[in-house]
Amino acid sequence: MKAKHLFIPLFSLLSLASCNDDFLALTPETDRNTTNFYQTAADFNNAVVGTYNALKQSGVYGTSLYWMGEVSTDNTDYGVTTRQAVNVDNFQFVDHTYTSLNDIIFAAWRDHYRAISRANAILTRIEGASIADNLKMQYKGEAQFLRALFYFDLVRLFGDVPLITTEITTPDGASSLSRTPAEDVYKLIISDLQSAEQALPVSYGTADIGRVPQGAAKALLGKVYLTRKDWATAAAKLKEVITSAKYQLLPKYADVFSYATPTNAEILFNVQYKSGNTGQGSGFGPVQASEGARITGGSMRYPTADMETAYEAGDQRKSFSMKSSYIDATGQSVNQRYVSKYVQFGALASDSDIDFPVLRYADVLLMYAEALNEVGFNPEAVTYLNQVRKRAGLADTKATNQASFRLSIEQERRVEFAFENQRWFDLIRTGRYVTVMNAKSLKVQDFNTLYLIPQREIDLNKSLKQNPGY
Structure with a gap:
């Protein structure tokens, strides 16, 4: 199901979850899903593909998660110096003075719920479907994994959020939902991932490469446990991925x-x-037609000066992940940092083949090392960190105790996952966001550890209450 197979013309079907922005964007515009859809295995496959496609929406990996996970940290600058009405929302991620009218934050809320609605429709309908048991199990597992991923983003970004687990089929079906305690949201996430890891295959055939495998469900579940500070359970789950021998560092x-x-x-x-030119290409690292005429990947992708100096001498990841200058169309050198990790030379701007990583094995190794260290500093944790450092061309860590090893993990995750939307989530998880940002004069306040609820949602649903501080 790699992009070459996945993105078939489904857009007429995707209207079943491409809803109006009102009421959490959960209400379908047509009754396509209640009349002649969700009947055959092909119908459910198409619906699952549509849920994967939701990952690319602007409010998910398309745009919002980059602003909320990268630009809001010490990793990335906006890059534009002129403040105008058209970019006021962008500068709020630089200044950390968010307003409830911010369209980027609103898109994150809206599109995650749109994506959840697609998964919910599948899970509501599939139990009674007359399709082969093995396909039913797989499609259900895929939908549960994706729903868990979308809710995991939401609960970390916003805290308590409305929890919807069934298909909504009426215009006002979500108009009075209150915020569910984060603890209960996490219970659903864990339950979904536990079911998904049992239902999903270990691997797929060539035609379905790219669908979520069992190992991804285990890894995401490990990250959830890590976020919940359930260190021992996180370590046990992540070790299952490691001992499966299905993955390795390249x-x-x-x-x-x-x-x-x-x-x-x-x-x-x-x-x-x-x-x-089908609308399915990536725009994370656009380049001009001439390979010698590089551009910076967009004005929202400038690594900070602090990010540039974060790499140790000899770190092989730096030269691939970012550059300090580029050659413009006239052949002149321009001293401007830019993200090069997602550049595909020769591709059209905003239309490349480069995928965006959500879970990779290096993450599993570093999460496992972190979990082991929180249980108690030991040499085993050090070996997993050093595997990642060795691949980068670096010497072993010099950390010798639990506290110094925590900082080593933090540093390693920063450079290993630079520009992969992980920095904000990592610093929030470890309780270090406010300390790290303020130490670098990037002023944030305690309440910035959650984003605000979009005003439009509060206006439409009086049961929603704003996060403290906003």
Whole structure:
């Protein structure tokens, strides 16, 4: 199901969850899903593909998660110096002075719920469907994994959020839902992932490469446990991925992101893209037609000066992930940092084949090391961190106790997953966001550890209450 297989013309079917922005965007515009859809295995396959496709919406990996997970941190600058009405929302991620009218935050709320609605429709309908048991199990597992992923984003970004687990078929079906305690949201996430890991296959045939495998469900479940500070359970689950021997670090960091081999031994799950002017290409690293005329990947992708100096001398990841200058169309050198990790030379701007990683094996290794260290510093944790450092061309860590090892993990995750939407979530998880940002004069306040609820949602649903501080 790699991008070459996944993105078939489904857009008429996707209207079943492409809803109005009102009422959490959960209400279908037509009754396509209640009349002649969700009957055959092909119908459910199409619906599952539509749920994968939701990963690329602007409010998910398309745009919002980059702003909320990267630009809001010490990793990335906006890059634009002129403040105008058209970019006021963008500068709020630089200043950390968010308003409830921010369209980027609103898109995150809206599109995650749109995606959840697609998964809910599948899970509501599939139990009574007359399709083969093995396909029913697989499609259900895929929908549960994706729903868990979308809710995991929401609960980390916003805290308590409305929890919807069934298909909504009326215009006002979500108009009075209150915020569900985060603890209960996490219970659903864990339950979905536990079911998914039992239902999903270990691997797929060639035609279905790119669908979520069992290992991805285990890895995401491990990340959930880590976020919940359930260290021992996280370590046990992540070790299952490691001992499965299904995944490994590629010898070269750059190969992980190669458009020639997008599904490889290090990728557990990614957002898939396919060039060809069909609307399915990636715009994370656009380049001009001439390989000598590089552009910076868009004004929202400038690594900070602090990010540039975060890499240790000899770190092979730096030269692949970012550059300090580029050659413009006139042949002149321009001193401007830019993200090069997602550049596909020769591709049209905003239409490349490079996938966006969601879960990869390096993440499993570093999460496992972190979980082990929180249980109690030991040499085993050190070996897993050092595997990642060795691939980057670096010497072993010098950490010798639990506290110093925590900082080593934090540093390693920053450079290993630079520009992969992980920095904000990592610093929030470890309780270090406010400390790290303020130490670098990037002023944030305690309440910035959650984003605000979009005003439009509060206006439409009086049961929603704003997060404290906003």
